[in-house]
Amino acid sequence: MATKGEITKERLLTEAALIIRRKGFTATSVSDLIAATGVKKGSLYFHFPSKDELGLAVLERSRDKFMEFFENALTAETPGECLSKFFDAVVSIHSKSGFVGGCIFGNTALEMSDADKRFAEFVDRLFAAMTTRLESVIAAAQEYGQVRADLPADTLAQQIVMTLEGGIMLARLRKDETPLRLGFDTLKVFLELES
Amino acid sequence: MATKGEITKERLLTEAALIIRRKGFTATSVSDLIAATGVKKGSLYFHFPSKDELGLAVLERSRDKFMEFFENALTAETPGECLSKFFDAVVSIHSKSGFVGGCIFGNTALEMSDADKRFAEFVDRLFAAMTTRLESVIAAAQEYGQVRADLPADTLAQQIVMTLEGGIMLARLRKDETPLRLGFDTLKVFLELES
Numbered sequence: 001m002a003t004k005g006e007i008t009k010e011r012l013l014t015e016a017a018l019i020i021r022r023k024g025f026t027a028t029s030v031s032d033l034i035a036a037t038g039v040k041k042g043s044l045y046f047h048f049p050s051k052d053e054l055g056l057a058v059l060e061r062s063r064d065k066f067m068e069f070f071e072n073a074l075t076a077e078t079p080g081e082c083l084s085k086f087f088d089a090v091v092s093i094h095s096k097s098g099f100v101g102g103c104i105f106g107n108t109a110l111e112m113s114d115a116d117k118r119f120a121e122f123v124d125r126l127f128a129a130m131t132t133r134l135e136s137v138i139a140a141a142q143e144y145g146q147v148r149a150d151l152p153a154d155t156l157a158q159q160i161v162m163t164l165e166g167g168i169m170l171a172r173l174r175k176d177e178t179p180l181r182l183g184f185d186t187l188k189v190f191l192e193l194e195s
Numbered sequence: 196m197a198t199k200g201e202i203t204k205e206r207l208l209t210e211a212a213l214i215i216r217r218k219g220f221t222a223t224s225v226s227d228l229i230a231a232t233g234v235k236k237g238s239l240y241f242h243f244p245s246k247d248e249l250g251l252a253v254l255e256r257s258r259d260k261f262m263e264f265f266e267n268a269l270t271a272e273t274p275g276e277c278l279s280k281f282f283d284a285v286v287s288i289h290s291k292s293g294f295v296g297g298c299i300f301g302n303t304a305l306e307m308s309d310a311d312k313r314f315a316e317f318v319d320r321l322f323a324a325m326t327t328r329l330e331s332v333i334a335a336a337q338e339y340g341q342v343r344a345d346l347p348a349d350t351l352a353q354q355i356v357m358t359l360e361g362g363i364m365l366a367r368l369r370k371d372e373t374p375l376r377l378g379f380d381t382l383k384v385f386l387e388l389e390s
Contacts, residue, residue: 022309027221100309106364107305113367114217114295124368151384158365158374159381165364166357169301172308173319179353186354189346190385 009047011037017058021101024111025055025119052116059122062104066126069093070133079137080146080195083160086134087184094168095177102172106165131157141193148192156191163187204242206232212253216296219306220250220314247311254317257299261321264288265328274332275341275390278355281329282379289363290372297367301360326352336388343387351386358382 002010015036019028030051034041048054073089074082094102101107105123112119134157141147147156163183170179187193197205210231214223225246229236243249268284269277289297296302300318307314329352336342342351358378365374382388 024219024221024306024310026219027306027310102305102308109364109368110297110302110305111219111222113297115219115222120368127365127368151381155377155381159358159378159385162361162365162374162378163354163357164361166359166361169304169360170322170353170357173304173315173322179357182350182353183357186346186350190354 005047008039008043012039012044012047012054013058013061016054017062017104018101020055020058021104021107024107026111026115052118056118056122059104059108059119063122063126066105067129070130074133074137078146078195079141079144080193082137083134083141083147083191083193084188084195087188090164090168091177091181091184094171094180099172099175099177103165103168106168109165127161131161134160138191146194159190160187200242203234203238207234207239207242207249208253208256211249212257212299213296215250215253216299216302219302221306221310247313251313251317254299254303254314258317258321261300262324265325269328269332273341273390274336274339275388277332278329278336278342278386278388279383279390282383285359285363286372286376286379289366289375294367294370294372298360298363301363304360322356326356329355333386341389354385355382 012033016028016033019032019036023032028051030041030044033039033044033054044054048057069089070086073086076082076085105126108119109123109127112123114120131154135153138147138156139153142149142153164180167180167183170183171177207228211223211228214227214231218227223246225236225239228234228239228249239249243252264284265281268281271277271280300321303314304318304322307318309315326349330348333342333351334348337344337348359375362375362378365378366372
């Protein structure tokens with residue numbers, strides 16, 4: 001059973017993730033977190049000695065949740081279907097949130113890249129892991145003849161990550177899934193994806 | 196000749212653009228600006244009654260500068276060459292800054308999309324204008340047989356904007372032009388661009 005302390009920590013991480021995704025790390029204040037959770041200031045600082053540590057813990061937690069989502073989305077009969085299912089899952093999860101908040105990793109990349117190395121390195125490693133995982137699916141799809149084979153799998157994987165981040169940016173600005181959906185549909189044509 | 200007031204306003208806009216691009220809008224304080232410019236607080240508030248107004252003025256100025264850069268980059272003998280030249284110019288300008296700061300419009304998109312409608316609308320309009328301009332070049336390149344014609348010009352234009360923003364994000368995280376350069380090179384293959 002979770003202890004009282006664990007429950008408090010969990011609540012802080014969940015609320016902080018929601019607020020940071022929407023407002024950004026810098027604009028999120030300790031008072032915001034106290035107001036949202038009812039957790040006392042002393043208790044907050046007991047679990048997270050600084051706002052930076054809380055921010056990095058939120059990123060770690062978001063990474064674990066994203067990786068779970070990612071592996072679920074990449075489960076299908078053929079590698080080509082895995083890619084299609086992943087594109088659909090990304091559009092669907094962001095549509096459900098009304099395109100509020102966007103991608104916490106992309107947001108952190110643009111907000112913190114030049115401000116704090118630890119945040120930049122975290123997000124860089126996450127995108128690298130994502131690219132490597134997509135690369136393995138693409139390589140398998142190339143073997144199956146479901147994706148063009150004249151370009152390296154890692155190059156195509158990186159193109160997916162860029163389209164994903166650029167697409168979420170445009171969809172979030174317009175609060176409309178069209179740019180992201182169209183981005184993936186066009187990418188499917190570019191990849192010559194059969195699924 | 197510029198008045199003293201105009202010179203002060205100009206200096207404020209130039210410095211604010213540099214700091215906001217690097218640190219983000221929220222993390223940029225009035226004290227940062229005073230320290231960077233030596234302009235007195237009263238004078239700053241005379242020119243820009245609020246931080247929001249300064250931020251929007253910085254975006255307008257960045258838009259004007261970007262549009263000038265954009266039109267220069269899009270000047271070449273054939274539409275296909277215009278596209279290649281534009282890709283090279285984007286990599287070059289960001290390499291020169293050491294991939295510090297990235298794209299102020301993309302940064303603002305992710306930082307302010309859900310926080311302030313005026314900022315979101317500004318960036319959305321800018322990306323729309325950029326897409327429309329690229330669309331006209333692509334349509335001409337399609338006429339010339341320099342770009343694949345089986346996908347609509349506006350769809351391809353939007354794909355360029357997404358790759359650009361996603362590519363700048365990755366290059367900025369790694370302080371390395373490779374992701375952006377590779378993104379454009381791959382896009383050229385996808386577009387079947389001949390220039």
